[in-house]
Amino acid sequence: MNNNLNIDALKVKRDIWDIVDYINKMFTNAIDLWASDIHIEPTEFFLLIRFRKDGDFLLYDKLHVENISWMITRLKVLSKIKIDENKKPQDGKIVYMYEKESLNVDIRLSTLPTNYWEKIVMRILKQDESLINIEALWLIDVNLEKVRESLNSTYWIILVAWPTGSWKTTTLFGILKNFNPLEYNIETLEDPVEYNIEYVNQSQVKPEIWYTFSTWLRSLVRQDPDIIMVWEIRDKETAILAVEAALTWHLVLSTIHTNSAAATVQRLINMWVEPFLLASAMKMVISQRLWKKICPECKEVDVLKDIEKRKVWEILGPIIEKSELENVVFYHGKWCEKCWFTWYRWRMWFHEVLVVWEFMEPLIIEKESANVMRDAAIKHWMITITQDALLKAVLWETTVEEALKLI
Ligand SMILES: [Zn+2]
Structure with a gap:
């Protein structure tokens, strides 16, 4: 302070x-x-x-x-x-x-x-909603491509955001704005409505009159929707209705409180969603964490400690050539007036994007543990959140120290 x-x-x-x-x-x-x-x-x-x-x-x-x-x-x-x-x-x-x-x-x-x-x-x-878009979410290219590809389907896409609360709005709307609302019927139920988006049918939860995610989802059937945004999966009923909506050819976007992309599957199974339905309805889980971005005004070369260097090599080794890693220069912020002597300015996200490819389906049906699913996803080239953070350190957006805090 x-x-x-x-x-x-x-x-x-x-x-x-x-x-x-x-x-x-x-x-x-x-x-x-x-x-x-x-x-x-x-x-x-x-x-x-x-x-x-x-x-x-x-x-x-x-x-x-x-x-x-x-x-x-x-x-x-x-x-x-x-x-x-x-x-x-x-x-x-x-x-x-x-x-x-x-x-x-x-x-x-x-x-x-x-x-x-x-x-x-x-x-x-603050954000002007016109500035929110999918390119502004700090997704690395390979993840941006995965997200774009998944949006071309009618499935269920879940966002896991941390810390809870604000900022998931930015991601959800960033994804939503990929669609032209005049070509689709987009329906959202939010809590609360923070930004108004033209031609999107936005609605606000009102628990005092029993207008909740599940009552809304049930009445949506008669509203002929294409894309449905459920602000948050909080209970069994909403979870089951969201799966049904995805299985009946809708693109469903929603968020849930869990620790990681892989833990989301367990959470939903614990909400009594049938694993075989989940396996066919779910397409992608994006886990995101809000983190600090280096102040561009007082950025300077960071000399890594040996232990940091070893960890960077260990984590990025599987995805970056050794020769390339040797030449990378890392940065950290010092302090200046622009960042109020805190070294960082603005925030960004680190991500882990888990796509439910075919190999995941039997794991979901067998109710395998989050660790087993995660390991399988890594074998199929999922970039882990720590790798994502270190890649952002390579791109001078954050420090190695901050990225390693995720371990
Ligand atoms: Zn600064």
């Missing part, structure tokens, strides 16, 4: 115009940094403002607690929620004009009463 405080900010700000300007600057700074969330946390004497950036917290500012009522009121006004309600949690949304890119940025705001005032967390949904 960066502990350099902005001393000027400790001065009490009483002037509302000052607060307006302050909040605008805060949003701009957060978006510049690609922070995912802004936390506004009142304590007894201070108001802490922290950004979550690439999974970690950065202390953005520390203000005198006297600023809090201005701050909360202003944010409540912007997000159109009740100003006088401070006993119950509230949710709202702010649309902020990010002038540098003339982009409207959606910021989802949530308040929660605490011992000291209300705490506010804002999730920044």
Whole structure:
């Protein structure tokens, strides 16, 4: 965490115009940094403002607690929620004009009463949906080709995303935008709908009125869909309906909580999906992990330790010629103002793409362990997630140190 405080900010700000300007600057700074969330946390004497950036917290500012009522009121006004309600949690949304890119940025705001005032967390949904596409997912060429090929079929494709929560949206929509919605009937059920995509029939889960993934999937039959996106497989019923949809000639995209591509099969069998149906319905599991990308401004040559070198050779040995590996130069970030002295800027994904070729089918039917499936997939040229990460280190996108953390 960066502990350099902005001393000027400790001065009490009483002037509302000052607060307006302050909040605008805060949003701009957060978006510049690609922070995912802004936390506004009142304590007894201070108001802490922290950004979550690439999974970690950065202390953005520390203000005198006297600023809090201005701050909360202003944010409540912007997000159109009740100003006088401070006993119950509230949710709202702010649309902020990010002038540098003339982009409207959606910021989802949530308040929660605490011992000291209300705490506010804002999730920044920066990406302009027009920028989301399959090329922007950091898939290495061989995996991009596999994904593209699988999309030409009517099967079930599952994404395993980690950490859970945000960012799977980007991948799902990246894949979805491969299709022209005017040529297909695309139906999605999301939780929540974060981006609106033209000509895609998007719907939002409403558990309070029993509008869930399974009720939606059942009524879709009469909506003549081609491509179905189920936001998340959470229960047996949804899993079974998704398999049925794939077996009746639909392309089904969905996500599930598991640790790896291979573990997904076990998870689904544990949800009582028939293994033989699963073997014929499932086409691909993409496992992805969000990771740190080197700051391009302060990048410098990395001298690997012997132990790192040995591991790199051991992991990349099966897929890269020894002579080529000898000449590879690795990089790491140092620190600079652009990355807030953290060495990294932005995030990217590491992937493991498991295609259910014919050799996988008997393994699924026999309910083999995740390890057996994984080994078989590696024999059939699956790039493991660690290999993928190290390949990205070869391409100067991440450091060897970060890639080896996956082991
Ligand atoms: Zn830097």
